[in-house]
Amino acid sequence: SQTIHQWPATLVQPVGSPLSLECTVEGTSNPNLYWYRQAAGRGLQLLFYSVGIGQISSEVPQNLSASRPQDRQFILSSKKLLLSDSGFYLCAWGRDRNIQYFGAGTRLSVL
Amino acid sequence: AQSVTQLDSQVPVFEEAPVELRCNYSSSVSVYLFWYVQYPNQGLQLLLKYLSGSTLVKGINGFEAEFNKSQTSFHLRKPSVHISDTAEYFCAVRGSEKLVFGKGTKLTVNP
Incomplete structure (x- = not known):
């Protein structure tokens, strides 16, 4: 069966520091992959999606970027x-x- | 473009009472509709989906939803809720582009 792993579960970072969040999928190949952000009371906001290695579509201009190295x-x-x-x-x-x-x-808490 | 409106941000109910969570959508193309549930500090889990066929869709945990094209609605129902149903519920629509989520409805089941 397919599983998706995401880490870390919680992260506290100071303003101005770098960020790297990783997500991996097991049990399937060539999946479409997505990053969402959920802020309180605002639902889910699609940030990026990818249909293949190196192919990234950005939905919202922001301070973040995404990559799909594998x-x-x-x-x-x-x-x-x-x-x-x-x-x-x-x-x-x-x-x-x-x-x-x-x-x-x-x-993620940025302080 | 597609959009989703969840009419109630919070719904409190007593245990064993029926519940209906409302969802209206707009789309200029044929739609696929979904309900997801999110328990505290967890990811989203698919409850049920409408892709085609019967307009009454049954999902996990005793939930069901009815697709009403004329009213552009996809309301979620459960005849008798449990304490464990306390969670946030998201309606989503997929038209010709990406999945679009509503802002969520927090269901609180009280004893």
């Missing part, structure tokens, strides 16, 4: 975190764009 690995990064980057970050994968399976999330 088929089942998706990384969310920032060179300098802002206070507004705080939130709950979710990675997801899908075989088509209709159904997406989510990781457990990373709670």
Whole structure:
């Protein structure tokens, strides 16, 4: 069966520090991969999605970037975190764009 | 473009009472509709989906939803809720582009 791993579960970072969140999928190949951010009371905001290695689509201009160095690995990064980057970050994968399976999330607090 | 409106941000109910969580969508193309559940500090889990066929869709944990094209709605229902159903519920629509989520409804089941 397919599983999705996301780490770390929680992260506290100072303003201006770099960020790297990693997501990996097991049990499938060539998945579509997604990064979402969830802020309190604002639902889920799609940040990036990828349909293949090296192919990244950005949905929202921001302080973040994403990369897909391997088929089942998706990384969310920032060179300098802002206070507004705080939130709950979710990675997801899908075989088509209709159904997406989510990781457990990373709670990021920027102080 | 597609959009989703979840009409209630919070729904408190007593245990064993019925519940309905409302969702309305807009889309200019055929839609695929989904409900996801998120327990505290966890990722999202697919509850049920409507892709085609019968407009009454049954999902996990005793939930069901009815697709109503004329009213552009996809309300989620459960005849008798449990304490363990306390969570946040997200409606989502997939049209010709990406998955679009509503802002969520927090269901609180009280004893």
